Amino acid sequence: MENVISIQNLTKTYGKKRGVADVSFDVHEGEIFGFIGPNGAGKSTTIRSMLGFLKFNSGNIQILGMDSIKDHEKILREVGYMPSEALFYPTMKVSEVINYAAAVRGLDCAKEAAMLCDRLKIDTSKKIKELSLGNRKKVSIVCAMQHRPKLFIFDEPTSGLDPLMQNTFFELIKEYVGKGTTCMLSTHVLPEVKRYCDRAAVMREGHLIKTAPVEELIKTSVKNVKLTADGKQEDFVFKGDINELIASLGSRKIENLTIEEPSLEELFMHFYENESEEQ
Amino acid sequence: MIAVTIQEFKLNIKNMLIWSLSVGILGFICTIMYQSMEGDVMDMADQFSKMGAFSDAFGMSTLSIATLPGFFATEVGTVHGLGSALFAAFLASCLLSKEEDGHTGEFLFSLPINRWKVITGKAISLLIHLVLFTAICGAFYFLAFAYLGEDIPTKDMMTFLLGMLLMNIEVASISYLFSSISSKNRMGLGLGIALVFYSYDLVGRVVPSMKDYLFIGPFSYTNASEIFAGKNAPEYSIIIALIVIIAAIGGTYITYTKRDLAS
Numbered sequence: 170m171e172n173v174i175s176i177q178n179l180t181k182t183y184g185k186k187r188g189v190a191d192v193s194f195d196v197h198e199g200e201i202f203g204f205i206g207p208n209g210a211g212k213s214t215t216i217r218s219m220l221g222f223l224k225f226n227s228g229n230i231q232i233l234g235m236d237s238i239k240d241h242e243k244i245l246r247e248v249g250y251m252p253s254e255a256l257f258y259p260t261m262k263v264s265e266v267i268n269y270a271a272a273v274r275g276l277d278c279a280k281e282a283a284m285l286c287d288r289l290k291i292d293t294s295k296k297i298k299e300l301s302l303g304n305r306k307k308v309s310i311v312c313a314m315q316h317r318p319k320l321f322i323f324d325e326p327t328s329g330l331d332p333l334m335q336n337t338f339f340e341l342i343k344e345y346v347g348k349g350t351t352c353m354l355s356t357h358v359l360p361e362v363k364r365y366c367d368r369a370a371v372m373r374e375g376h377l378i379k380t381a382p383v384e385e386l387i388k389t390s391v392k393n394v395k396l397t398a399d400g401k402q403e404d405f406v407f408k409g410d411i412n413e414l415i416a417s418l419g420s421r422k423i424e425n426l427t428i429e430e431p432s433l434e435e436l437f438m439h440f441y442e443n444e445s446e447e448q
Numbered sequence: 449m450i451a452v453t454i455q456e457f458k459l460n461i462k463n464m465l466i467w468s469l470s471v472g473i474l475g476f477i478c479t480i481m482y483q484s485m486e487g488d489v490m491d492m493a494d495q496f497s498k499m500g501a502f503s504d505a506f507g508m509s510t511l512s513i514a515t516l517p518g519f520f521a522t523e524v525g526t527v528h529g530l531g532s533a534l535f536a537a538f539l540a541s542c543l544l545s546k547e548e549d550g551h552t553g554e555f556l557f558s559l560p561i562n563r564w565k566v567i568t569g570k571a572i573s574l575l576i577h578l579v580l581f582t583a584i585c586g587a588f589y590f591l592a593f594a595y596l597g598e599d600i601p602t603k604d605m606m607t608f609l610l611g612m613l614l615m616n617i618e619v620a621s622i623s624y625l626f627s628s629i630s631s632k633n634r635m636g637l638g639l640g641i642a643l644v645f646y647s648y649d650l651v652g653r654v655v656p657s658m659k660d661y662l663f664i665g666p667f668s669y670t671n672a673s674e675i676f677a678g679k680n681a682p683e684y685s686i687i688i689a690l691i692v693i694i695a696a697i698g699g700t701y702i703t704y705t706k707r708d709l710a711s
Contacts, residue, residue: 183708222557222709245560252554258459259550266555272451273559312555 171198172231173320173351174219179228181218188214189375192228196353196368201346203362203383204355206372212355213253215372216324220250233319246274249313253325255305259298263291263308270312278315285311288337302329310338314345321345321352327361339365363387397425452561452569453576460539460577467538468581471531472588475524479592482519516598517676520589521608525672528585528612533642533666535581536616540623541638543570544700548631548710563705567628571697574620582613601676608675615666618689619645621696628700631710664688 174196181188189211196202206212218225219232221241230237232244257266267286271278286293289307297305306329313321321342327335342352342365354366362369363383370380379386392411396403398421407414411428418426513519544567547553556566586609593600623638649667652658662668662682666689669681 220558222554224706224708242560242562245558248558250558252558254551254554256551257555258552260459269451269455270559273561
């Protein structure tokens, strides 16, 4: 399978402050790739490095087989990016912003834009300054999708969108992905990752700590344990050989024991706990 | 790049019209006031020309304000010089930084256009606005001379307007450089630069020891009294202006294409 995004050993620092360190991962053609991590984990730094907003210290980024620095402009022709803040020029009308995005691309995207505005219920006659965050997000979606890019990069796309619009948004993504577009979805809304993504990467404090199919992330050796023993109830996440857990419980009087797969949320939290807290 | 130029032109057209109409109409009113003051000005002109440093600073020792060109140069020269310099600084000092300050940079720079083209596109729109500003104001000044039925000193007027345009470009290019360095709008800094240049020229014409260094400042070659008196711009002043413009614009390209963009 061809890699649409290939990042190798990406390192970016802000002076003495940490950005991301030695981040490497691939995004395959036609997949929806989740990019998970809390605020400050380095997700936006990675994305901003990919798009050329930041000059990274070392590493290599290939997007659609092109070098992110050398072929920066060519890459952006094929990318639809939706930033987390979705801010535009406040005095412009929605239609003007959408047309401006198409004009810079040198394309006539009127038909696709009209379809998207209809699906997302956007009033294009309004001025940007009159719009709520949710409505600005919708404008941002149109700007990212109207030119039918080969790659979507979405940074916290659903914040501010109501549940109905979130559904419409993911329906649109699935439709475009069905036609061959690849999607990188940066989020900390884990149910979105679990529901829509094929694979995901987990970021923590500037480091990539895991990249795997979402199913595999859930089916890891980490287990959610609920134990009632010696008159006490204990809930904890266990990582390791399950036989060792059972052996360690042998000396205790067990009244009830449940071992189950963790939810993605719990798994996510597990990645952020220290080794000592895990067991 | 053309789309960026058009977009930026549209975003600032209202500002340009407000500023140019304000300065132009003020210049027009100042000029036609000559008619009502003509008799009194005759008496005042002699006194004004003998007020030492004050007369030097405002050019009244160079050209008699009793004549329309002298009156125009003294009154409108100051209004246009200061007004246009402030407009140039106002427009240029936020042109690049506003993308980061207003968080619109993520939208703009995610479009397939590199920073070099953004700088160029915005600079072209800035230049168009400065030319239009000068043209609109100039039209009012020509109109005022025509209204008074006086001969228009076309050559001097064009030298004055082109000199002012060059000064505006110089102030704008320095402000543009500041705009490329900062991720926050620094309009105050831009306006401050324009005022510092104006003050430098004003003080330089009063303080004898500074007169030899006037050519460094952009107001040296836009002194309306000297232009309408047929004097040439100070030696090297235009060359210095061109060097400053090239250095500032070059600096803008270097800094803006190399630095990280704030989110």
